[in-house]
Amino acid sequence: MSKARNLWRVKLNTASIVLIPAAVAINYIGKLFAEALKLPLWLDSIGTIFAGIVGGPVLGALSGLINNIIYGLTLSPASAVYGIASIGIGVASGVLAHYGMVSKLWKVIVFGIIVALVSSIISVPLNYVYYGGQTGNIWGDAAFAFLNAHHVNVILSSFVDNILVDAPDKVVSAIVAFAVYRVLPKRLTILFDNSQETTTLD
Amino acid sequence: MTSISLYVDKKSIVHDVDFLTKLIYCCVFIVAPIITGAVILGTFSFLVSLILIISAGALKKLMPIAALSLFVLLSVIIIQSAFIQGYHDVLFTIGPVHFYREGLIHASSIVVRFLDILLAFSLIVLTTHPADMVETLQRKGLSHRIGYVILSVFQIIPQMAQTMKTISDAQRSRGLETEGNIFIRAKAFLPLIGPVVINSLIGTRERAMALEARAFSAEVKHTYFRDEPVYRYKTPVRLILLLLLIVSIAWRLL
Numbered sequence: 001m002s003k004a005r006n007l008w009r010v011k012l013n014t015a016s017i018v019l020i021p022a023a024v025a026i027n028y029i030g031k032l033f034a035e036a037l038k039l040p041l042w043l044d045s046i047g048t049i050f051a052g053i054v055g056g057p058v059l060g061a062l063s064g065l066i067n068n069i070i071y072g073l074t075l076s077p078a079s080a081v082y083g084i085a086s087i088g089i090g091v092a093s094g095v096l097a098h099y100g101m102v103s104k105l106w107k108v109i110v111f112g113i114i115v116a117l118v119s120s121i122i123s124v125p126l127n128y129v130y131y132g133g134q135t136g137n138i139w140g141d142a143a144f145a146f147l148n149a150h151h152v153n154v155i156l157s158s159f160v161d162n163i164l165v166d167a168p169d170k171v172v173s174a175i176v177a178f179a180v181y182r183v184l185p186k187r188l189t190i191l192f193d194n195s196q197e198t199t200t201l202d
Numbered sequence: 203m204t205s206i207s208l209y210v211d212k213k214s215i216v217h218d219v220d221f222l223t224k225l226i227y228c229c230v231f232i233v234a235p236i237i238t239g240a241v242i243l244g245t246f247s248f249l250v251s252l253i254l255i256i257s258a259g260a261l262k263k264l265m266p267i268a269a270l271s272l273f274v275l276l277s278v279i280i281i282q283s284a285f286i287q288g289y290h291d292v293l294f295t296i297g298p299v300h301f302y303r304e305g306l307i308h309a310s311s312i313v314v315r316f317l318d319i320l321l322a323f324s325l326i327v328l329t330t331h332p333a334d335m336v337e338t339l340q341r342k343g344l345s346h347r348i349g350y351v352i353l354s355v356f357q358i359i360p361q362m363a364q365t366m367k368t369i370s371d372a373q374r375s376r377g378l379e380t381e382g383n384i385f386i387r388a389k390a391f392l393p394l395i396g397p398v399v400i401n402s403l404i405g406t407r408e409r410a411m412a413l414e415a416r417a418f419s420a421e422v423k424h425t426y427f428r429d430e431p432v433y434r435y436k437t438p439v440r441l442i443l444l445l446l447l448i449v450s451i452a453w454r455l456l
Contacts (some may be wrong), residue, residue, distance in 0.1 A: 014413050017347050020407040021354045025362045026399050032366065033395050037380060037387040046395070066348075070355050073327050073335075074206045076270055080323065096329055130319075131278050132312045141277055145285040176392060180399050 007056060007098050015191040016059055016141040022045035023063040024070055030173070040139070041169040045089050045177075049115065050177040052093025053102055060090025081130075085122040089170075092118040093177075108178045112171030119170065120162040124155060133158035140165040206262055206359050208327050216258035216329045220433040221338040223440055224330060228322045230443045234450035235318055243450070244314040251321035260328040267324055276311050284308035332356060337426055346424050350413075362402055369397045 026047030034043040048067055052060025064086030072080025092115045096102070101111040127133055133154050134141050140161040147157035181189070219227075231251060235244035255264055283293075283305035291303040326335075336349045373393055374380060380390045433439075 012345075012347055014410045014418055015406070017351060017418075018354075018409045018413065019403075020351045021358045022402050022406045025358045025402060028396075029358050029362050029366055029398055030395060032363065033391060036370075037390060037394075039384070039388060043391070046399070047276045050399075062348075062351075066351055066355070069275065069352060072323060073332055074208055074359075076267055076320075081319075130312075130316055131274060132282055132308070134274070134278055134281060138277075141281060145281050148281070148287065149285050162207070172391075176395060176399075179392060180396060180403070183396075184400065184403060188403060191407065199390055 007095065008058060009056075017056055018146055019051055019055055019192055020058060020063050020066055022066045023051035026050060027063075027067050028070075030176070041165075041172060043151075043169065043173055044197035045086065045119075045170065046176050048086055048090045049093045049170075049182060052090045053097040053177060053181055054189050055094070056098065057091040057094025057101075059192070060092075060094040061087045062090070064088070064090035081126060082123065085119045085126065088118045088122045089115055102178055102181065105175070105178075107175050109171050113172065116163060116166035116170035116178045120159055120166050123162050123166075124158050127158055127162065128151055128154070133161070135161050135165055205356070207332050207356055208262040208267070208324075210258065210263050210328050211331075212259045214258045214329070216254050216325070218433060219329075219439070220431055220436060221330050221335050221341075223325070223433060223436055223443075224326045226440055226443050228326050229323045230447045232319050234447055235315065237454050238450050238452070240312050241314055244311070244318050248314060248318045248321055251318070251325050253326060255321065255325055258271050258325075258329045259334065260324075262320075263328055264324055271316065271320060275316065278312055278316075279306070279309045282306075282312065333428060334431060337428055337430075340426070341430065347418075350418070358402070362398060365401055366394075366398050368392060369401075373397075 024047060027044045028047075030046040031044035032044060035039055045064075045067075048060060048064045051063035055063075067084050068080050068083030068086050072083075093111075096111050096114060101107050101114075123135075124133075127135055134144055143164055144157050144161040147160060148154065152160075231247040235247055257260060283301045284299050285307050286302075288309075289304040290301035292300045293303040293306060294301050333353060336344070336352050340346060340349045370380070373390075378390055378393055379386050380394070381387070
């Protein structure tokens with residue numbers, strides 16, 4: 001019972017408040033590196049996943065939301081709407097981390113796939129409104145065109161289009177977030193831990 | 203330090219309009235074409251936004267945003283007009299691929315809707331300073347903590363981009379390969395992003411202490427650094443916008 005209460009409780013203290021901009025910046029840097037290395041993934045949700053892992057679902061959701069607001073203000077104004085999908089990513093990461101899904105590598109991979117499922121389910125209606133179901137990624141859109149040509153309905157093809165790109169993306173992001181989480185000093189991660197009553201800054 | 207915001211710092215009629223009125227404009231000009239479902243209205247609101255952006259002198263900054271979505275729009279047109287089943291009216295053929303008229307009409311309505319949404323948002327973002335947006339929202343009741351979060355990102359990202367450069371150089375000087383086939387490039391990702399991320403997270407502790415030392419969580423009434431911008435024609439402009447929305451709903455119902 002107390003475990004469930006801790007999951008959704010959030011301490012919006014100064015430590016948590018500064019975690020959110022850091023998470024957003026990590027997302028941004030991940031995207032920059034992915035572009036610099038010409039990787040076929042976005043890798044722009046590492047920070048959101050990380051915030052979900054250390055700070056719980058509410059901080060994860062806030063990071064996701066603010067991430068897309070910032071994208072809207074800096075990169076592409078229309079992408080702000082995908083904030084809803086980012087919120088889903090943050091919440092899913094927080095909940096999964098709470099139930100012990102970030103302890104072993106195979107669990108982290110499953111974690112990434114579940115997060116991808118959540119974000120795809122939310123993205124599909126948005127993609128439908130925006131692009132008639134496509135994602136703008138060559139591989140995903142090729143699958144979309146193939147499925148459409150074989151009489152699969154638009155919603156399902158759009159979902160496949162999305163998950164094909166999202167699953168590897170979120171798995172890699174989750175692994176990076178997990179790797180960082182493991183090596184961070186405890187005195188830092190404990191600041192964001194909701195179940196802790198002792199170490200705080202305020 | 204370079205700014206990452208898209209804001210264009212100029213003086214114009216559009217810049218004078220307050221953030222809330224622009225927000226209402228944005229909502230009306232996105233929602234009205236969707237409610238009525240008329241492509242004409244979508245094209246009209248797209249053109250209005252475009253003219254307003256040009257008159258604000260922000261066309262130059264709009265170009266990269268538009269270029270970013272050009273590729274997606276192109277693939278939308280190709281896929282919607284050539285690969286969707288159930289169309290019969292062939293318009294033209296390139297090689298083995300038939301392009302259908304119905305598909306092209308559907309694709310053009312998607313493109314118009316997309317451009318309409320893109321330009322309506324761009325208008326706000328290009329002509330309103332981020333700090334003005336945040337302060338307007340704070341005056342309307344947004345928590346100062348959230349306001350801080352949004353504005354601080356604008357400072358943290360350029361800082362981290364700087365760290366990113368330093369770390370890339372450091373890792374390369376240690377012999378990390380960042381070019382070559384996909385596996386080599388993928389392998390370089392963690393050694394590059396790891397230190398940047400850890401660096402920034404360790405920085406959060408210091409940042410939190412610095413904020414606390416300046417009474418960030420003090421329970422008193424906060425004051426604002428900037429004056430509240432006043433827009434003279436706020437009420438008539440907002441009324442006209444609302445009227446437009448009501449007309450479009452009526453159009454749909456009739």
